[in-house]
Amino acid sequence: MISFTLNGRVRQVDAEPDKPLLWVLREDLNIVGPKFGCGVAACGACTVHVEDQPVRSCSMAVGDVAGKSVITIEGLSGSGGDGGLHVVQRAWIESQVPQCGYCQPGFIMAAVALLKANPKPSDRDIDDALSNICRCGTYSAIRRAVHRAAAILGGAP
Numbered sequence: 392m393i394s395f396t397l398n399g400r401v402r403q404v405d406a407e408p409d410k411p412l413l414w415v416l417r418e419d420l421n422i423v424g425p426k427f428g429c430g431v432a433a434c435g436a437c438t439v440h441v442e443d444q445p446v447r448s449c450s451m452a453v454g455d456v457a458g459k460s461v462i463t464i465e466g467l468s469g470s471g472g473d474g475g476l477h478v479v480q481r482a483w484i485e486s487q488v489p490q491c492g493y494c495q496p497g498f499i500m501a502a503v504a505l506l507k508a509n510p511k512p513s514d515r516d517i518d519d520a521l522s523n524i525c526r527c528g529t530y531s532a533i534r535r536a537v538h539r540a541a542a543i544l545g546g547a548p
């Protein structure tokens with residue numbers, strides 16, 4: 392049994408320690424916000440937070456999160472925004488970012504981590520931190536949304 396905290400709740404899973412965290416989340420715990428895109432830590436669709444740091448869950452063994460805290464997109468709602476949404480999720484909606492939406496949970500998790508570390512990122516900071524891939528090409532809308540989230544966090548209405 393491997394035990395870790397998932398979105399604030401202690402969970403135990405009967406999984407091989409080398410099973411990727413992404414598949415434990417999706418297959419064993421029915422947490423399907425993190426997506427499979429590449430499986431080799433390249434696209435970022437599977438991004439979650441482990442101990443508040445963004446990680447690519449396709450390439451992290453579940454054994455490595457034993458005893459740690461894991462947050463997925465499902466755990467962001469209600470954690471500091473209006474209407475149950477996180478500020479970054481609100482900014483994403485206001486900025487009309489998603490196209491097909493597949494990559495967006497990973498981008499949002501990466502953006503939340505970026506804004507915690509850097510409350511006023513430049514376009515360059517955003518491009519450097521959000522190395523995820525969007526096949527729909529929403530990159531400029533993502534930059535807009537991150538700036539909007541930074542403004543809201545800074546006190547803008």
Ligand code: FES
Nearest residue numbers: 428429434435449
């Ligand atoms: S699925 Fe994990 S980085 Fe692409």
Ligand code: FES
Nearest residue numbers: 491492525526527
């Ligand atoms: S919105 Fe479609 S892949 Fe990013």
